[in-house]
Amino acid sequence: PIAFIAAAVLSWTCMLKDVAVVCMLFLYLVLVAWLISDVYYIQSNITLFTMTEFHVWSLFTLTHSLQICNYLKLKGHKLGGIxxxxxxxxxxxxxxxxxxxxxxxxxxxxxxxxxxxxxxxPLLGRNPFVLRGNIWKESRSKLTPAFTNMRLKPVFPVVQEVCSDLMEYLNESCKSGKECLVEAKELSTKFTADSVANCAYGLKQNSFKNPDSEFRKYGRIFLEPTIWKGIEQGCVILAPRLADFLRFKFTPTEVIEFFRRTIKETVDYRKNNNVVRNDYLQLLIQLQDKAQDANKSDDKSIPWYKKFTDEDIAAQALTFFLDGYETSSSALTVVLHNLACYPAEQKNLQEEVDSKIEENDGKLTFDALQTMSYLDMVLNESLRMHPAVPYMNRLCTKPFEVPLSDGKTLKVEVGTPVVTPILGIHHDPEYYPDSRKFIPERFTEENKATRPKYTHFPFGEGPRICLGMRFAQMQIKALVSTILSEYNIEKTENTRISDTYTDGLSICTI
Structure with missing residues (x-):
């Protein structure tokens, strides 16, 4: 038995050695492919897995410093390779x-x-973000009408209702004195969970009174890290073929079932009781009705994306929730943090908010929000410092030649991933000197004109720009304006000016 074990160990050792040699040779040939193409190769020492922070988003975003550092290594080059x-x-x-x-x-x-x-x-697989080719085009064209200003304006009173719930919560918390301590991220996630659930599906949650409301509960299940979830989601991102083989999915099963059940119950209730609301879910119901009228036969050759079934409604409902909940709450947290750390800028914004409310008979209106130029600057600068996603990933779908500095061109083959490092560009000192500082005036019309156009894209850019951008901006602006109309935001002793924003803030009455 000992000889057998020794032989087995020797056999495995030899095999691993052979595998290592093949892998090294393959990586060498891949590197040569970049070198032959005259592409500047960024060497990076990246540890993907650490025991202190085992979380899929660490794989996806790494750290601010690392990304900015790698971007700066490209100085003097139009592009590079990793x-x-x-x-x-x-x-x-x-x-x-x-x-x-x-x-x-x-x-x-x-x-x-x-x-x-x-x-x-099945739900994430129908998300416009992951759809490709003509299927993406068709899906995008169907959903775009839901996010025009014409559609958003009637929804604004619903956002104001949630703002009122938040103010009631703050007033209750502060009633014992002139100030109260709140955790900015917690406040933001409660607000966005309620805002999205109410505006998109007509479901009132009131997370400020019920911290365990269902949408917040399943939002946490989707987003909070666990070791197994990190393995599954990390595999989907980094090794999709292996993920398919192992049947790994990005969306937890309980989240899929919750959205299927909740959205179907809501749709059935509306149809059975002739309830019509001017919201996102109603648009999805209309799309389903149109698809059913156009495809009355049971022809199985009709592709899934033309049928618009209950599964499609649940998928788009989940898409709206994830985009509006986590992305907006993170952006809102950053804005609140910046205002607390920069009181002079907070005062400037407060004066603008007070002025616009006074002009509108003491009310905060949808149209008033659109005219708050300093609020726009504050939001743009906050999203410059910490964009919702640190980079845009595209796949080459048709051969393309990129011009290089020396007059040569680089042929990009179909299937090549192409990355736009949003975070790195947002912190490039050539465009944004003192990039770590919060300076809203960077986004005056005069200052914007001094920079190339494609140096600020917190919601992406081009035909694939974030569909929910206007809704996200509306709910963030509404909440910030509502808070500043009655309160000051101050730092606490635990608040740090850092790359993360999970520390406490102090809300003080004016």
Whole structure:
């Protein structure tokens, strides 16, 4: 038995050695592919897994410092190369090349580099973010009307109701004195969970009185890290073929079932009781009715994306929730943190809010929000410092030649991932000196004119720009304006000016 074990160990050792040699040879050939192409290769020492922070979003975003550092290594180059395991990835730095990839030559880079198998993860697989080609185009054209200002304006009173719930919560918390301590992220997630559930589906949650409301509960299940979830989601992002083989999915099963059940019950109630609301879910119901009228036969050859079934409604409802809940709450937290750390800028914004409310007979209106230029600057600067996503990933869908500095061109082959490093560009000292400082005046019309256009894109850019951008901006602006109309926001001894915003803030009555 000992001899057998020794032989087995020797056999495995030899095999591992052979595998290592093959892997090294393969990586060498991949590196040579970049070198032959005259692409500047960024060497990076990245530890993907650490025991202190095992979380899928760490794999996806790494850290601010690391991303900015890698971006700055490209100084003097229009683009560069990195590796995602064995796959070469093109990283863009030049605004004109970025413009070509995400706008002018969009047809050559129209797909996002994110894979989700619709048969394994049926709701995420229908998300416009992961859809590709003509299926994405058709889905996008159906959903775009839900996010025009014409659609958003009637929803604004619902956002104001949630703002009133929040103010009631703050007033109750502060009634014992002139100030109260609140956790900014907690406050923001309660607000966005209620705002999205009410505006999109007509479901009132009141998370300020019920911290365990269902939408917040399942939002946490989706987003909070666990070791197994990190393995599954990390595999989906980094090794999609392996994820499909293992039937890993990005969306937890209980979240899928919750949205299927809740949205179906709500849709059935509306149809059975002739309830019509001017919200996102109503648009989805209308799309389903149109699809059913157009496809009255039971022809099985009709593709899934033309049928618009209950599964499609649940998928788009989940998409709206995830985009409006976590992305908006993170942005809102950053804004509140910046205002607490920069009292002079907070005072400037407060004066603008008070002035606009006074002009509108003591009311905060949808139209008034659209005219608050300093509020726009505050939001743009906050999202510059900490964009919702740190980079845009595209896949080359048609061969394309990128012009290089020396007059040569680089041929980008179909299937090559192309990355626009949003966070790095947002902190490039060439465009934003003292980039760590909060300076809203960077976004005056005069200052914006001094920078190339494609150096600020917190919601993405081009035909794939975030669909929910206007809704996100509306709910963030509404809440910030409502709070500042009655309270000051101050730092506490625990508040740090750092890359993360989970510390306490002090809300003080004016």
């Amino acid at each position: 590796f995602k395991f064995r796959q070469p990835v093109l990283v863009l730095r030049d605004p004109e090349i970025i413009k070509a990839v995400i706008v002018k030559e969009f047809s050559s880079f129209q797909d996002n580099d994110f894979h989700s198998n619709i048969n394994i993860d």
